[in-house]
Amino acid sequence: MLWLVMKPERLYRHFGVDVFHLRTILLIKLAMDDRTATGINKVRSSGGKGETKLATAFTMVMAFIMGLTFLFMFFLDDDLSRLTLYLASFGFMLAMFLVTDFSHILLDTKDNYIILPKPVSAETFLTARLLHILIHISKILVPLAFPGFVAMWVSRGILGAFLFIPILILLTVFTFAIVNALYLFIFRLFSLRKIDSIITSIQIGFTALLYGSFQVLPHLLDRTVMESISLSDVWYVWILPSYWFACAWKMLYSFQFDLPLVIGAFLAVLLPVASFWVMVRYLAPSFLSKLSMMTATNRSEDSGKRKIIRAGSSGGVMGLFGRVWTRNNIERQFFFFVGRMVVRNRDFRLKVYPMIGYMLVLVGFMVFKNWDEINFHAADIQTSGLTMPFLWAMYLSGFMCITALYQLPYTEQYNAAWVYFTPPIERPGILLRASLKACIVRFFFPFVVVVSTLGLFAFGVKILPNLLFGFGAVLLGVILYAWMLLDKLPFSFPLKKANEDNFSIRNMFIILFTVIFAVPQYFLFEYDWVLLGISVLLIAGALYALHIMRGVGWNDVKWG
Amino acid sequence: MDPLISIRNLHKSFGAKHVLKGIDLDVYPGQVIGYIGPNGAGKTTTVKIICGLISDFKGEIHIKGKDIRKDILSIKQLIGYIPETNDLYDVLTPSEFLTFIGALYKIPADLLTARIERIFGALGMSGHLDQRMDSFSKGMKQKVLIASGLLHNPEIIILDEPLSGLDANSVLVVKDLIHRLAKDGKTIFYCSHMMDVVEKVSDKIVLINDGVVVANGTLSDLRMQLGDKSLEQMFASLTTGHISSNAAISIMDALHLDSSPRHD
Numbered sequence: 001m002l003w004l005v006m007k008p009e010r011l012y013r014h015f016g017v018d019v020f021h022l023r024t025i026l027l028i029k030l031a032m033d034d035r036t037a038t039g040i041n042k043v044r045s046s047g048g049k050g051e052t053k054l055a056t057a058f059t060m061v062m063a064f065i066m067g068l069t070f071l072f073m074f075f076l077d078d079d080l081s082r083l084t085l086y087l088a089s090f091g092f093m094l095a096m097f098l099v100t101d102f103s104h105i106l107l108d109t110k111d112n113y114i115i116l117p118k119p120v121s122a123e124t125f126l127t128a129r130l131l132h133i134l135i136h137i138s139k140i141l142v143p144l145a146f147p148g149f150v151a152m153w154v155s156r157g158i159l160g161a162f163l164f165i166p167i168l169i170l171l172t173v174f175t176f177a178i179v180n181a182l183y184l185f186i187f188r189l190f191s192l193r194k195i196d197s198i199i200t201s202i203q204i205g206f207t208a209l210l211y212g213s214f215q216v217l218p219h220l221l222d223r224t225v226m227e228s229i230s231l232s233d234v235w236y237v238w239i240l241p242s243y244w245f246a247c248a249w250k251m252l253y254s255f256q257f258d259l260p261l262v263i264g265a266f267l268a269v270l271l272p273v274a275s276f277w278v279m280v281r282y283l284a285p286s287f288l289s290k291l292s293m294m295t296a297t298n299r300s301e302d303s304g305k306r307k308i309i310r311a312g313s314s315g316g317v318m319g320l321f322g323r324v325w326t327r328n329n330i331e332r333q334f335f336f337f338v339g340r341m342v343v344r345n346r347d348f349r350l351k352v353y354p355m356i357g358y359m360l361v362l363v364g365f366m367v368f369k370n371w372d373e374i375n376f377h378a379a380d381i382q383t384s385g386l387t388m389p390f391l392w393a394m395y396l397s398g399f400m401c402i403t404a405l406y407q408l409p410y411t412e413q414y415n416a417a418w419v420y421f422t423p424p425i426e427r428p429g430i431l432l433r434a435s436l437k438a439c440i441v442r443f444f445f446p447f448v449v450v451v452s453t454l455g456l457f458a459f460g461v462k463i464l465p466n467l468l469f470g471f472g473a474v475l476l477g478v479i480l481y482a483w484m485l486l487d488k489l490p491f492s493f494p495l496k497k498a499n500e501d502n503f504s505i506r507n508m509f510i511i512l513f514t515v516i517f518a519v520p521q522y523f524l525f526e527y528d529w530v531l532l533g534i535s536v537l538l539i540a541g542a543l544y545a546l547h548i549m550r551g552v553g554w555n556d557v558k559w560g
Numbered sequence: 561m562d563p564l565i566s567i568r569n570l571h572k573s574f575g576a577k578h579v580l581k582g583i584d585l586d587v588y589p590g591q592v593i594g595y596i597g598p599n600g601a602g603k604t605t606t607v608k609i610i611c612g613l614i615s616d617f618k619g620e621i622h623i624k625g626k627d628i629r630k631d632i633l634s635i636k637q638l639i640g641y642i643p644e645t646n647d648l649y650d651v652l653t654p655s656e657f658l659t660f661i662g663a664l665y666k667i668p669a670d671l672l673t674a675r676i677e678r679i680f681g682a683l684g685m686s687g688h689l690d691q692r693m694d695s696f697s698k699g700m701k702q703k704v705l706i707a708s709g710l711l712h713n714p715e716i717i718i719l720d721e722p723l724s725g726l727d728a729n730s731v732l733v734v735k736d737l738i739h740r741l742a743k744d745g746k747t748i749f750y751c752s753h754m755m756d757v758v759e760k761v762s763d764k765i766v767l768i769n770d771g772v773v774v775a776n777g778t779l780s781d782l783r784m785q786l787g788d789k790s791l792e793q794m795f796a797s798l799t800t801g802h803i804s805s806n807a808a809i810s811i812m813d814a815l816h817l818d819s820s821p822r823h824d
Contacts, residue, residue, distance in 0.1 A: 344692075
């Protein structure tokens with residue numbers, strides 16, 4: 001790749017670029033890219049510094065797989081509809097990759113310290129930055145577009161495929177300008193820390209979307225429906241820029257010059273050129289000045305914008321449970337501490353939240369897939385066709401809670417765990433129990449409330465024994481998991497250890513527990529009194545396990 | 561007088577690496593000990609063992625006559641630990657963090673709130689009590705850690721590089737604080753690289769190198785043994801081998817190798 005972009009050496013020299021400097025800068029930047037966990041890599045990566053290898057290869061493979069999933073749009077018969085949908089998905093995915101994978105290049109203020117003080121000309125510096133961005137985009141673009149290119153070749157021949165290339169380039173320029181504008185917009189409105197948290201949230205959403213779409217898209221392949229779709233019949237398709245790009249391709253491929261096609265093609269060329277011009281002329285300078293301002297601003301001077309967080313006792317649901325469900329002040333404060341950390345700690349959020357999103361997509365998909373067979377007005381759940389989604393929703397809440405507990409000990413700030421060891425705490429069991437309770441309130445109770453409300457609303461109190469049994473079993477499962485396998489204090493281990501630890505034991509535990517409880521529940525669905533009787537035992541067992549967890553001693557916990 | 565901290569033949573290994581090789585040390589009440597040594601000498605390991613962060617070591621440690629292995633809880637109540645800046649969960653606010661720490665020492669809520677507000681006010685941080693620490697400078701984080709180590713009014717205060725990132729005014733406050741704490745009868749165990757500060761605040765200096773104590777005494781004791789040198793010079797003479805004493809000369813030689821820049 002580097003060899004390719006370094007080819008027009010003469011041209012670079014003509015513009016006053018020092019080719020030796022240029023190559024040196026690009027070489028080091030590409031090496032750094034490969035070792036930096038960004039975007040989806042951050043979710044995947046094992047964490048610790050220096051641990052990330054082959055980040056580029058992973059991103060490329062992910063982009064290629066995404067490119068493959070778009071192929072189902074080639075089942076559409078109508079060229080315009082197919083391309084409109086394909087290009088819309090392509091543009092969206094590219095924008096997502098850019099937003100999540102790109103922030104470290106756009107926000108790289110280290111250049112200002114490291115390269116600018118050295119005798120490197122402004123031309124060389126700017127060219128290096130542009131080429132770096134170009135290389136970075138093509139690492140995503142090429143694998144993402146490749147499956148579509150091949151499919152185009154197969155379905156519309158070599159001409160169709162090669163006409164596709166300029167269309168994709170125009171779309172890329174357009175997307176790039178939009179993402180740039182988005183960044184600028186975020187910069188204008190928010191502080192540095194807020195930006196970081198916004199990008200993290202986009203990363204989380206994007207990862208959940210990726211997991212979810214791998215699961216859902218293949219099931220949507222209903223050819224008979226797909227073949228009959230025609231978007232060109234509706235006027236509002238013009239709102240989609242991807243339709244204009246599709247028009248441009250169709251005009252060139254079929255050599256038809258109908259007015260709508262010409263207008264579309266005109267817009268497809270005008271838009272990227274205009275947006276590129278706006279970007280270079282207006283956005284880029286203000287972006288760079290904003291960036292250098294950010295570098296120059298001392299963090300402590302930023303204090304005016306800092307949000308005030310009321311401390312002391314925690315408010316809301318956590319505050320309520322903290323007061324009624326903890327035995328003493330140590331347990332209560334630790335409960336608040338973990339409750340805050342799980343919503344604020346970036347490492348934890350990046351690992352756990354996408355999984356939650358993914359599981360929600362899964363439940364939603366189960367309902368959606370059987371939509372035709374579901375009868376919301378049925379007298380009971382068995383005849384409504386909702387038995388399986390209902391069971392899934394209940395037991396998945398347990399998986400979510402266990403995922404959160406599994407991930408709880410790992411963070412890059414594990415050194416801060418000295419706080420558990422210097423105070424005179426007799427047994428860490430009380431800390432583990434408080435962590436468990438905080439996770440139950442944060443990750444389990446919301447599902448109990450939502451699923452119970454929906455269930456009771458749709459089927460009345462008849463559903464109650466099943467709710468009690470299912471959630472009782474999950475509660476017991478979660479507490480037993482913590483009692484048997486949670487041997488590390490929260491946020492006390494380096495992230496890289498998360499992958500080495502007993503991941504498979506956790507999965508075994510989940511499977512075993514599901515087999516023992518979910519399967520019998522499926523068969524006992526109608527036997528209310530049996531379910532009720534067992535529920536009482538399950539909940540009593542859960543509370544007892546929670547009680548004895550307090551006795552866990554210092555020798556039973558590990559510290560990174 | 562019995563020593564407050566008594567360390568005998570302390571050994572600690574991490575795998576095959578022998579970090580502490582028989583440390584012997586007595587610290588008396590009200591003393592300020594400057595515990596110095598080059599990187600990797602074993603300073604932090606010693607501190608972590610005294611604070612109860614590392615429990616598998618060889619040797620004997622008694623604090624206020626209590627065996628650290630048998631009576632760790634009451635010993636922890638005596639010690640206030642102030643670690644390095646990065647050792648902090650910075651997504652919390654100082655108020656949340658300090659309330660949490662205070663609860664672990666079972667400080668009554670009213671007293672805790674009053675202490676936090678007073679200490680924060682004295683450190684010039686009152687306006688930052690309810691802001692998240694991830695936007696704090698290094699110095700501000702260090703002040704939060706200083707407050708966290710003093711909250712329970714401990715008898716022994718262990719400071720690990722407490723001045724890192726602090727501005728000149730705050731350095732003065734901390735130095736003054738160390739004197740006042742010592743006057744109040746507190747015992748201070750001060751680990752640092754900053755020789756000039758150690759020289760000024762310490763009653764007694766303990767220099768360790770490669771896991772063993774190589775010098776132990778007051779500054780004047782050390783001057784009697786090693787000649788009339790500054791602490792910096794004593795440090796250099798006792799820890800040679802870590803960096804060559806001719807390092808500066810070697811660097812100058814490297815610069816004179818070829819001074820013409822590369823042209824492309």
